[in-house]
Amino acid sequence: xxxxxxxxxxxxxxxxxxxxxxxxxxxxxxxxxxxxxxxxxxxxxxxxxxxxxxxxxxxxxxxxxxxxxxxxxxxxxxxxxxxxxxxxxxxxxxxxxxxxxxxxxxxxxxxxxxxxxxxxxxxxxxxxxxxxxxxxxxxxxxxxxxxxxxxxxxxxxxxxxxxxxxxxxxxxxxxxxxxxxxxxxxxxxxxxxxxxxxxxxxxxxxxxxxxxxxxxxxxxxxxxxxxxxxxxxxxxxxxxxxxxxxxxxxxxxxxxxxxxxxxxxxxxxxxxxxxxxxxxxxxx
Amino acid sequence: xxxxxxxxxxxxxxxxxxxxxxxxxxxxxxxxxxxxxxxxxxxxxxxxxxxxxxxxxxxxxxxxxxxxxxxxxxxxxxxxxxxxxxxxxxxxxxxxxxxxxxxxxxxxxxxxxxxxxxxxxxxxxxxxxxxxxxxxxxxxxxxxxxxxxxxxxxxxxxxxxxxxxxxxxxxxxxxxxxxxxxxxxxxxxxxxxxxxxxxxxxxxxxxxxxxxxxxxxxxxxxxxxxxxxxxxxxxxxxxxxxxxxxxxxxxxxxxxxxxxxxxxxxxxxxxxxxxxxxxxxxxxxxxxxxxxxxxxxx
Numbered sequence: 322x323x324x325x326x327x328x329x330x331x332x333x334x335x336x337x338x339x340x341x342x343x344x345x346x347x348x349x350x351x352x353x354x355x356x357x358x359x360x361x362x363x364x365x366x367x368x369x370x371x372x373x374x375x376x377x378x379x380x381x382x383x384x385x386x387x388x389x390x391x392x393x394x395x396x397x398x399x400x401x402x403x404x405x406x407x408x409x410x411x412x413x414x415x416x417x418x419x420x421x422x423x424x425x426x427x428x429x430x431x432x433x434x435x436x437x438x439x440x441x442x443x444x445x446x447x448x449x450x451x452x453x454x455x456x457x458x459x460x461x462x463x464x465x466x467x468x469x470x471x472x473x474x475x476x477x478x479x480x481x482x483x484x485x486x487x488x489x490x491x492x493x494x495x496x497x498x499x500x501x502x503x504x505x506x507x508x509x510x511x512x513x514x515x516x517x518x519x520x521x522x523x524x525x526x527x528x529x530x531x532x533x534x535x536x537x538x539x540x541x542x543x544x545x546x547x548x549x550x551x552x553x554x555x556x557x558x559x560x561x562x563x564x565x566x567x568x569x570x571x572x573x574x575x576x577x578x579x580x581x582x583x584x585x586x587x588x589x590x591x592x593x594x595x596x597x598x599x600x601x602x603x604x605x
Numbered sequence: 606x607x608x609x610x611x612x613x614x615x616x617x618x619x620x621x622x623x624x625x626x627x628x629x630x631x632x633x634x635x636x637x638x639x640x641x642x643x644x645x646x647x648x649x650x651x652x653x654x655x656x657x658x659x660x661x662x663x664x665x666x667x668x669x670x671x672x673x674x675x676x677x678x679x680x681x682x683x684x685x686x687x688x689x690x691x692x693x694x695x696x697x698x699x700x701x702x703x704x705x706x707x708x709x710x711x712x713x714x715x716x717x718x719x720x721x722x723x724x725x726x727x728x729x730x731x732x733x734x735x736x737x738x739x740x741x742x743x744x745x746x747x748x749x750x751x752x753x754x755x756x757x758x759x760x761x762x763x764x765x766x767x768x769x770x771x772x773x774x775x776x777x778x779x780x781x782x783x784x785x786x787x788x789x790x791x792x793x794x795x796x797x798x799x800x801x802x803x804x805x806x807x808x809x810x811x812x813x814x815x816x817x818x819x820x821x822x823x824x825x826x827x828x829x830x831x832x833x834x835x836x837x838x839x840x841x842x843x844x845x846x847x848x849x850x851x852x853x854x855x856x857x858x859x860x861x862x863x864x865x866x867x868x869x870x871x872x873x874x875x876x877x878x879x880x881x882x883x884x885x886x887x888x889x890x891x892x893x894x895x896x897x898x899x900x901x902x903x
Contacts, residue, residue: 494741
């Protein structure tokens with residue numbers, strides 16, 4: 322082998338090694354977080370952890386059933402409010418958003434996407450907590466919805482834009498009205514992508530803490546009333562982790578494992594939905 | 606001239622070029638060069654399915670089709686040929702008001718469907734498109750729907766609420782008309798995208814004819830198909846013209862010669878010549894037509 326060929330191979334090998342090392346470095350935090358969580362939290366997870374509410378400080382035992390149920394309720398509230406608005410906005414942007422109005426909506430969505438979640442929390446507190454006079458799960462759901470809407474709008478827009486124009490034209494040529502083309506042909510074809518975007522958005526807001534501190538507040542008792550303050554996993558972790566008791570720290574780790582598992586499941590579900598979409602020829 | 610109503614589908618007495626400028630059409634715009642002798646008679650009104658009068662199609666300020674007047678007799682196949690960019694697809698898209706959906710697309714003049722202007726005031730383009738089916742260059746089955754649902758889709762958007770039985774019957778009829786029934790009758794409820802390209806295109810034809818339109822517009826329907834698929838579509842044209850009036854845009858002159866009764870030649874947005882296919886291909890009246898047919902340009 323000539324000296325030049327050796328040099329080339331060496332260079333190629335070095336570069337490959339460097340980018341591989343960087344890639345490992347990128348995923349290392351996730352692996353470390355996982356390892357740490359499982360190491361410190363998994364041992365505290367038992368059946369009681371899922372079905373019992375917290376016990377008064379100082380006692381051992383108890384669980385986070387209230388936080389798990391609360392998280393689900395608050396996130397569901399966020400979805401109920403945020404999904405129709407977000408997906409509808411995305412559909413509008415993709416199908417009718419080439420004018421000035423579309424440009425403005427898109428710009429605002431992008432700004433809102435970059436707004437710190439704690440600002441959204443303060444906003445929700447100003448309008449939904451202060452006038453009412455008490456914290457509530459409803460306000461928490463609204464705050465999460467505000468976070469979800471711009472994410473959903475932009476992912477939906479991208480997915481809908483992937484639908485080829487020929488499909489739109491085929492429907493219109495068949496005598497579909499414009500709105501029906503958008504809903505039954507275009508949106509349905511893009512559904513896989515929209516669902517994926519929805520799951521990613523849910524996964525992101527499920528872990529939000531800051532906007533809920535000002536709205537859902539947290540609740541040490543089991544509560545399903547959306548007009549009352551409600552506990553969520555993220556708030557529980559915040560309370561327990563900043564508290565003075567060793568028992569609380571232990572429970573915080575365990576709650577973190579549960580929250581992480583929840584988010585991971587949603588992410589996997591999103592991946593699965595995407596694979597369905599591209600693996601099967603029926604997609605775009 | 607004899608009454609044409611009793612004549613066979615292709616009225617043999619209409620051997621002269623088919624295009625005339627109707628008497629009332631010069632009410633606006635500058636007078637234009639005549640494209641055919643003044644003494645040409647139009648066939649009986651009942652035999653004209655679609656007629657265009659000084660139809661121009663534009664994209665913004667760019668003109669794609671210039672003041673075209675011609676008509677399409679009922680139960681005939683008319684081929685529109687011409688080099689790329691000559692405006693033949695745009696012309697076709699004016700016939701079912703699809704052109705106006707393109708970016709910057711608008712048109713002037715009129716298109717008469719059974720004597721009524723589809724560009725007239727108060728006419729709903731959506732309703733017009735239900736009466737004029739269209740098939741595109743690339744097969745466009747709806748990917749989220751089964752074969753059955755694809756064919757039935759045009760029936761479900763109309764004003765009439767069909768019963769389940771009626772839809773079943775219409776789907777079978779349309780698939781038979783699209784020469785696809787035997788191939789798919791056992792898997793009507795499977796995905797339409799699993800079909801081959803040629804089958805998908807025939808599915809699109811079936812979908813277009815399911816609501817029983819009066820006219821079928823085919824925009825280069827075989828451009829993405831192999832020879833076998835192309836042949837099947839061409840055979841279909843012969844079958845379908847018994848029931849529908851067909852306008853087919855094609856790049857392929859042999860195809861035009863094979864499938865059509867009349868051929869219109871477009872060049873640079875102008876209708877150069879229209880006539881019986883046999884005549885246009887053997888004895889074209891215009892120099893440009895001959896040049897194109899013999900492959901000297903385009």
